[in-house]
Amino acid sequence: MAYIRLNKHYIHQHYLALGIIEVFTLVLAAWLAVRLPSVLSGESLFAGIDVGFLVPALIFSVVLSCCTLAMGVYISLVREGYASMVLRTIVSFFLLGSLSLYIVDLITSGNLFDSALLFWGVLFATLMVFLIRALFISFVDLANLQRRILVYGAGQQASELLNRIASQPSRLGVTVVGCVPAGSEPVEVDPQLLLRPESSWLALARKHDVHEIVMAPDERRRDKGTGMPVQELLDCKVSGIPTTDLLSFEERELNAIDVDSLKPSWLLFSDGFRVSRRHAWAKRLFDVAVSGVFLALLWPAMLLTALAVKLDSKGPALYSQLRVGLNGRVFRIYKFRSMRTDAEVAGKAVWAKENDNRVTRVGAFIRNTRLDELPQLYNVLAGHMSFVGPRPERPEFVEDLKQQIPFYDVRHKVKPGLMGWAQLKYPYGASVEDAKNKLKYDLYYAKNHGFLMDLQILVQTVEIVLLGKGVR
Known part of the structure; x- marks a missing residue:
């Protein structure tokens, strides 16, 4: 059985054939979308075919195919089943794909895609690939893949x-x-x-x-x-x-690196941990752009959250803590206050617990919805954090964890983030053992991070926010 390797994943030759078929299917979906207004006005479907349309149709097909790969749709078909594939396809086409097509259209001065292609093309493409993948499953035994x-x-x-x-x-x-x-x-x-x-x-x-x-x-x-x-x-x-x-x-x-089996020689000679000035600038540009968009959209929610925190309990709306950032540098992180002001009376750092009685009524809500993290958009804009990266930890905990967990300091070789790979893969950490398990995913991110992985984490974090996973 033959495989190809793509982004550290192996894809079966049947998937290669499926991908090629879908590329042509997406071109067909784009053509049907453009021809739809003329057909509704009474023209024949095949009347007035313009060969010049092939360029935007091929770009449409390539963009949606890349979004499919970025969301791991083919892999999910085997690993998670048809239902997960459907959900990932909807997200990759309607959210990631539509946004990507819109950006491409803006770059080309708005002359590449018409409105029919951007709406009906994505809709037709979604329905057609669902049909093709259903046929694929009926002819190919997924267990054999x-x-x-x-x-x-x-x-x-x-x-x-x-x-x-x-x-x-x-x-x-x-x-x-x-x-x-x-x-x-x-x-x-x-x-x-x-x-x-x-x-x-x-x-x-x-x-x-x-x-x-x-x-x-x-x-x-x-x-x-x-x-x-x-x-x-x-x-x-x-x-x-x-x-x-x-x-x-x-x-x-x-998608993790086992700390117990890890040896320095493997870290030294394996691929990954690549750092370049171009990548750093691109990541910084991505951070500023995304944070700016979020601030523009969410400032009313931030204002209401601050008001609710003030009305619910005594104390300031904002709360700050020292955290460890890139290369061990300490910075001050900001949150909306979700606990009582006497949560750490003795001044000693304490792990958060499940159903923590220090959390206020409003605090429980904003922690579950991640609204308490919104002030960290300032940290991203200031350059202390990235939008995506390992979550920064408190200095008191870091010193303790470095003594107990090997290679813990490697996670500080990339800039900490507002959201991370470990948050997608592991629940909230409240002990040394949890920190060790989360480190497996932080090391994986530090070794393999890139634009597509950051985009994947950004999209999948929507599930975390909507379902309140990993919150304490």
Whole structure:
């Protein structure tokens, strides 16, 4: 089974074919949208076809296709099912796609797309791709599109990997076919998953239709003459069955970097952590533009929030705290006050708790709706924070966490943000263990962040705000 790699994700060859078909479908949707007014006035659908229309139609198709990829629509079809794909498609076409088409039209002086194409084209495109994907599912067994992996190792690391996969089966496009014990390590996985090569690793991999071998032994050094089967694994690799280390596999499939398995050498030699002046300027421009738009739209809500906080309890409407930012620099963050003024009488930093009794009535509402975070738009405009990035933590907590969690300071190598990858993937952190789990996602963001990832986080944060996830 053939795959292509796109943005650190593997896409099956069937998806490549589906994507090509959809590109032409989107061109057809654009043509139907432009011809609709003439058809309604009595003309034939095929009358007056203008070849010059192909340029805006192709741009329309490319823009919506890019939005589809940015929202992970194809991946979600396998990992999350048809319903999730529908939701992602609606967001990618009607929100991200329409906005992108409008911006492209502005750049071209408003002469590229007409109003019929911007409205009816997106509507027709949505309905047509839903039909095509429904046909795709009826002809292609989605279970066959999942990557079948064989794990080398059956000890603690392998067991923890299987638990992480089992904890979110609907989010992963992988199936574990079995585990091969490494040397004399104690077996900690389900005995029913144990496999042993009868003649060779290649024969075993072909017998179980393995697409990839994941290396998860507890000990990689030679053990009393029994070491890693390098030659066997090399035979598999040259036969088209790649071998992947545990960290790289989890980064790709779980979108996280496991802190417990992390070694400095992996951080040094793996790709990512790229920083350039051009990217920094582009990110800063994005931050200023988005923050300016939000301020222009939300200032009435901010005014009402400040008034509600003042009327609900004694004290100032705004609340400030010191937080740790880029390269460990400390800055002052601003929020609407959601707790009583005596929340930290002793002056000692305290983790927020679930159903915290220090939260006021208005405070509970603005925390659930994220309205308390709106003053941080000033921090973004001032350059202390980015719109997207790891959430900044208090200096008192940072000093403690750096002592207890390895590589914690790496998250400070990117500018903190108003919203982050960890907030999408993990609930509110209120302990050292929570901070450790969130660090997995902060490290992933620090390593792989870019414009498309920032845009994805921005769009998906809408779900967090609407459903009140991860709030305490």
